[in-house]
Amino acid sequence: MPNDTTIDRLRAALRAAGIPATESDFAGIIEKGFLSRLPDVERLLDAVDHEQLPDMLDAASLPPAASPPNGGLPASDDPTTILGIASQLQRRTVSAVELAEQALERIAEHDAELNVFQIVMAESALADARAADAELAAGKVRSPLHGVPVAVKDLFDVAGYPTAAGSRIRAGVMAATDSTVVERLRAAGAVIIGKTRMSEFAYSPGSNNAHYGPTANPYDRQRDSGGSSSGSGVATATGMAFAAIGTDTGGSIRIPAAHCGIVGLKPTHGRVSLAGGFTLSWSLDHAGPMTRTVADAALVLSVIAGPDPRDPRTLRPAPDFTGGGLVAGVRNLRVGLVTADGSGQALAGPAELAAMQRAADALAGQGAIVTPIDVPELEELRLLNQALLAMEAAALHLPWLRTRLDDYGEFMRHRILAAFIYSPADVTRVQQARAALRRRVAARLADVDLLITPVVPGPAPALGVPTPTSFTGPWNFLGWPALSLPAGMGDDGVPRAAQLVARPWNEPLLLRAAFAAEQVLGRLTPSL
Incomplete structure (x- = not known):
């Protein structure tokens, strides 16, 4: 469960973004556990090398792969396919x-x-x-x-x-x-x-x-x-x-x-x-x-x-x-x-x-x-995927969160509000972590x-x-x-x-x- 300091931090971030969240929203965020893994994510981001090239610039981390020889599609007479x-x-x-x-x-x-x-x-x-x-x-x-x-x-x-x-x-x-x-x-x-x-x-x-x-x-x-x-x-x-x-x-x-x-x-x-x-x-x-x-x-x-x-x-x-x-x-x-x-x-x-x-x-x-x-690495990957998703979704929805917050359903509303717990620096740090994890997973596999x-x-x-x-x-x-x-x-x-x-x-x-x-x-x- 997030502590009072975490909720105060989220409350301040939403206020700074001009989003009219209510105390009921904060209670819902806690109840649904949307901040339960925040300490784990922060621990991963704190371990990132601050000079690591962010993933968004790292085209070399996606090497081409050779295709197998042609074999063609199988014939079928199954009318459900x-x-x-x-x-x-x-x-x-x-x-x-x-x-x-x-x-x-x-x-x-x-x-x-x-x-x-x-x-x-x-x-x-x-x-x-x-x-x-x-x-x-x-x-x-x-x-x-x-x-x-x-x-x-x-x-x-x-x-x-x-x-x-x-x-x-x-x-x-x-x-x-x-x-x-x-x-x-x-x-x-x-x-x-x-x-x-x-x-x-x-x-x-x-x-x-x-x-x-x-x-x-x-x-x-x-x-x-x-x-x-x-x-x-x-x-x-x-x-x-x-x-x-x-x-x-x-x-x-x-x-x-x-x-x-x-x-x-x-x-x-x-x-x-x-x-x-x-x-x-x-x-x-x-x-x-x-x-x-x-x-x-x-x-x-x-x-x-x-x-x-x-x-x-x-x-x-x-x-x-x-x-x-x-x-x-x-x-x-x-x-x-x-x-x-x-x-x-x-x-x-x-x-x-x-x-x-x-x-x-x-x-x-x-x-x-x-x-x-x-x-x-799967544990780190799953945590950081959710964090990056929250960051990007929050940026996309910011205008509506300011003006149409009540038009969101409860689950979506609380999940997207919880995303504002992350700082602007976290956006780059998660991309740095992604670049490093790409190489670790590629080496392991x-x-x-x-x-x-x-x-x-x-x-x-x-x-x-x-x-x-x-x-x-x-x-x-x-x-x-x-x-x-x-x-x-x-x-x-x-x-x-x-x-x-x-x-x-x-x-x-x-x-x-x-x-x-x-x-x-x-x-x-x-x-x-």
């Missing part, structure tokens, strides 16, 4: 209009109970589907996504629709143009079926939202779906869409994917444009696909990835993810299975550890070399090609309760690519998952390993 339904669309055994109608019917049947969609774009989706059918009938195939219903998180602009980003403040902000992600999906022929629910301004790893309500887990309605890409996870898992786009600042793609039993990929920072997406943290935000299979994730990533003049964070051309060795196998791949994270606590619950082991065994059975490894960790430390919590970002946040702080892979069911009837992590820019290897493991672990499907 993008690859499988694409072949049917192209053979004209099913129409894009039929798929859109089926998705809309599924939404109408289950959305009231699950609370998945912020906006259902029925009219425009059917119009786009009719256009896709006309092009396909004429022999024009844009991509395997042509005519396939997909959903996008409601922080991406879709022209003609509001982008609320889960908030009351932006509820009436209409988008004049498409975000780059939506633009690229449309160019590939995808049918945008709607915009999905999320936590307020994406600032929670749960579906808790004071304005629009939580999104229920499709396996157990009393449990949470995870956040902040809650609706995107449930829409994909339940067949309301074949895939969805989420964002991930501390785990917001991977956590819902784990709880909903689907594949969730956070690419390398800078791999996918965030132009036209409402920001949570400029240096931690990532966009990526949420799909039912690894091959579908590779396909969607191939559509949305690559440089964008609207977003200078997109650093380099994208390789061909769909031909990047998915079926090339994992023989002699060096895999590190994490056994300790520097916290001194048990890594995760028994079911989560078993899921990790199943993924490791699946790779080892195909020739990978699995070795236990301790990564004590020099002898492995892939890392396996838990995605989450325990099962999906009660509805509306956030999930810890213990194992997801570190890879946002470093910007490395990470994937949540379904790895069976727990005895409690909810999915379990393993997280696979690769070096920067090495999504082809990450997808290849995930695909190999998936062939053994199989897929999960909720019974609605």
Whole structure:
């Protein structure tokens, strides 16, 4: 619990910033524990070499990675996957209009109970589907996504629709143009079926939202779906869409994917444009696909990835993810299975550890070399990810905090107010710490090609309760690519998952390993 001096410091910082916080806010900040790890963060920042070059200037810390040999996408006739339904669309055994109608019917049947969609774009989706059918009938195939219903998180602009980003403040902000992600999906022929629910301004790893309500887990309605890409996870898992786009600042793609039993990929920072997406943290935000299979994730990533003049964070051309060795196998791949994270606590619950082991065994059975490894830096990475996120979010929200504080829901309000405990000097010190940690982690993992960790430390919590970002946040702080892979069911009837992590820019290897493991672990499907 923070002492009176800490609260007085926060009170003075908010007063200096012109933010009208109340004593009730300070009580809520203490109750929710938003300052509970502050001493640990300060201890880490105090240890930073004051002459360390900050990470923001440290391009050498993200070396390029070689792609594996081409292996191509596997053939599929599974009509619940993008690859499988694409072949049917192209053979004209099913129409894009039929798929859109089926998705809309599924939404109408289950959305009231699950609370998945912020906006259902029925009219425009059917119009786009009719256009896709006309092009396909004429022999024009844009991509395997042509005519396939997909959903996008409601922080991406879709022209003609509001982008609320889960908030009351932006509820009436209409988008004049498409975000780059939506633009690229449309160019590939995808049918945008709607915009999905999320936590307020994406600032929670749960579906808790004071304005629009939580999104229920499709396996157990009393449990949470995870956040902040809650609706995107449930829409994909339940067949309301074949895939969805989420964002991930501390785990917001991977956590819902784990709880909903689907594949969730956070690419390398800078791999996918965030132009036209409402920001949570400029240096931690990532966009990526949420799909039912690894091959579908590779396909969607191939559509949305690559440089964008609207977003200078997109650093380099994208390789061909769909031909990047998915079926090339994992023989002699060096895999590190994490056994300790520097916290001194048990890594995760028994079911989560078993899921990790199943993924490791699946790779080892195909020739990978699995070795236990301790990564004590994970504790520092998770603490500093939360600190940097707080600093950047506070800067972004400052004008609204001064003028529209009462329009924030309680959780978001208290979490963002607590962020003002950090000083201006801390902004640079955390970047210095990040530069040093990049090198320490790279050195520790020099002898492995892939890392396996838990995605989450325990099962999906009660509805509306956030999930810890213990194992997801570190890879946002470093910007490395990470994937949540379904790895069976727990005895409690909810999915379990393993997280696979690769070096920067090495999504082809990450997808290849995930695909190999998936062939053994199989897929999960909720019974609605």
